[in-house]
Amino acid sequence: MEILSLKGEEFEKEVLSQKGKVLVDFYADWCGPCRMMTPIIEEVAEELKDELKVFKVNVDNNQELAIKYDVMSIPTIILFENGEVRKTYIGVTDKNELINGIK
Amino acid sequence: MIYDVIIIGAGPAGVSASLYTKRGNLSTLIIYSDESSLEKAKKIENYYGFENGINGKDLYNVGIKQAKNIGVDTKKEEVLNVLVGNEGFRVITDKDEYNTKAVIFSTGNKKNKPNIKGIDKFEGRGISYCAICDGFFYKDKNVVVIGNGKYAISETNDLINIARHITILTNGKQAPEFRAENVDINTEEIEEINGEKKVEEIILKNHKKIETDGIFIAQGVAGSTEFAKKLGIITKQDKIVVNKKMETNVKGIYACGDCTGGLFQVSKAVYEGTIAGLQVINYIREKYTKGE
Numbered sequence: 001m002e003i004l005s006l007k008g009e010e011f012e013k014e015v016l017s018q019k020g021k022v023l024v025d026f027y028a029d030w031c032g033p034c035r036m037m038t039p040i041i042e043e044v045a046e047e048l049k050d051e052l053k054v055f056k057v058n059v060d061n062n063q064e065l066a067i068k069y070d071v072m073s074i075p076t077i078i079l080f081e082n083g084e085v086r087k088t089y090i091g092v093t094d095k096n097e098l099i100n101g102i103k
Numbered sequence: 104m105i106y107d108v109i110i111i112g113a114g115p116a117g118v119s120a121s122l123y124t125k126r127g128n129l130s131t132l133i134i135y136s137d138e139s140s141l142e143k144a145k146k147i148e149n150y151y152g153f154e155n156g157i158n159g160k161d162l163y164n165v166g167i168k169q170a171k172n173i174g175v176d177t178k179k180e181e182v183l184n185v186l187v188g189n190e191g192f193r194v195i196t197d198k199d200e201y202n203t204k205a206v207i208f209s210t211g212n213k214k215n216k217p218n219i220k221g222i223d224k225f226e227g228r229g230i231s232y233c234a235i236c237d238g239f240f241y242k243d244k245n246v247v248v249i250g251n252g253k254y255a256i257s258e259t260n261d262l263i264n265i266a267r268h269i270t271i272l273t274n275g276k277q278a279p280e281f282r283a284e285n286v287d288i289n290t291e292e293i294e295e296i297n298g299e300k301k302v303e304e305i306i307l308k309n310h311k312k313i314e315t316d317g318i319f320i321a322q323g324v325a326g327s328t329e330f331a332k333k334l335g336i337i338t339k340q341d342k343i344v345v346n347k348k349m350e351t352n353v354k355g356i357y358a359c360g361d362c363t364g365g366l367f368q369v370s371k372a373v374y375e376g377t378i379a380g381l382q383v384i385n386y387i388r389e390k391y392t393k394g395e
């Protein structure tokens with residue numbers, strides 16, 4: 001499942017104003033480990049498509065968002081619930097760990 | 104040239120893997136430099152085939168000779184970095200750089216993470232294990248690199264054109280031979296790392312403070328944990344996660360022996376090396392010979 005990369009102004013609508021859970025993968029194109037995270041995030045999105053929205057944020061183009069959410073290492077995956085940060089995963093994270101953490 | 108497989112580590116796991124990959128006609132290079140656990144074992148008495156036991160160091164050296172005898176290339180160099188290349192991977196050592204289609208990690212059981220108060224709390228909040236991945240977040244900022252060896256220098260070099268100023272903190276160890284305009288070296292021991300939400304300062308044992316925006320951990324000789332972070336390999340409690348085929352989550356990268364956790368025994372390292380070697384043969388055959 002292809003994941004949409006959000007631009008700064010879309011973040012408010014797609015993540016912060018959402019009721020329910022949203023998973024956001026902070027990444028950059030030059031980041032090697034981030035490429036390993038992509039297929040895992042895609043699988044999570046597919047498996048939990050009924051209960052969760054999933055987006056990506058490119059930190060190169062959205063530095064304010066990275067700063068706002070204290071992203072200092074990528075990939076960082078943040079789980080939002082009703083617009084609030086609920087969990088943060090730093091570094092490439094196993095699919096099952098993510099799924100168990102989201103449920 | 105590009106190797107079919109580079110094996111990092113020449114202990115029982117790495118050497119066993121090489122015996123299979125070489126026999127399977129793969130061009131094979133083993134790179135090793137740091138100590139093997141075996142060298143510390145006075146006498147191994149529970150491994151098959153030695154009626155009076157064998158000294159660990161002797162077993163280690165014989166293993167390396169055995170690999171050389173069947174034509175495995177070996178280099179005694181320190182691996183500083185492993186990166187994804189255009190085709191396969193690039194392995195960077197203190198002396199050279201090598202290209203390979205597949206990598207086997209057999210770097211043993213290492214505990215590089217310094218035991219400093221605050222380190223776990225700030226992981227990902229100013230504490231980083233990968234300069235090339237996280238340097239971006241420290242543009243024009245002040246950072247600290249903890250370490251004193253070649254690996255610490257290599258990480259410093261990856262930050263030198265990004266950060267405003269770098270302090271290499273040796274934490275009580277000898278200062279490395281290294282000079283650069285925006286780099287200081289400090290040999291004081293570290294008491295703790297402080298900050299509110301993220302890293303803000305390091306308190307030294309002499310009660311002095313170093314204000315910093317980020318800390319890069321690069322102590323000792325890099326092991327599988329450090330390389331895993333750079334490549335995006337999943338780890339659990341600092342051990343590489345593998346499946347029954349010794350595959351990591353990164354295609355073309357395998358791990359075996361003590362670096363995958365579980366039983367720290369020669370027999371287990373040999374077994375996992377065997378599997379990794381055989382699996383790499385399949386991987387290379389399927390990926391590179393089909394349809395050619």
Ligand SMILES: Cc1cc2nc3c(=O)[nH]c(=O)nc-3n(C[C@H](O)[C@H](O)[C@H](O)COP(=O)(O)OP(=O)(O)OC[C@H]3O[C@@H](n4cnc5c(N)ncnc54)[C@H](O)[C@@H]3O)c2cc1C
Binds near residue numbers: 113137140147149
């Ligand atoms: C004191 C002691 C006693 C032991 N007694 C026994 C026993 O009686 N029986 C038993 O079965 N097991 C024993 N063990 C455990 C056994 O030694 C290990 O399980 C075994 O050596 C693991 O093999 P390995 O190939 O995974 O790693 P190691 O043998 O530790 O080899 C690691 C290799 O990686 C290389 N390396 C690491 N980092 C780098 C780098 N950055 N660049 C280049 N090269 C690198 C090193 O040079 C080395 O060649 C003992 C261990 C110790 C410490």
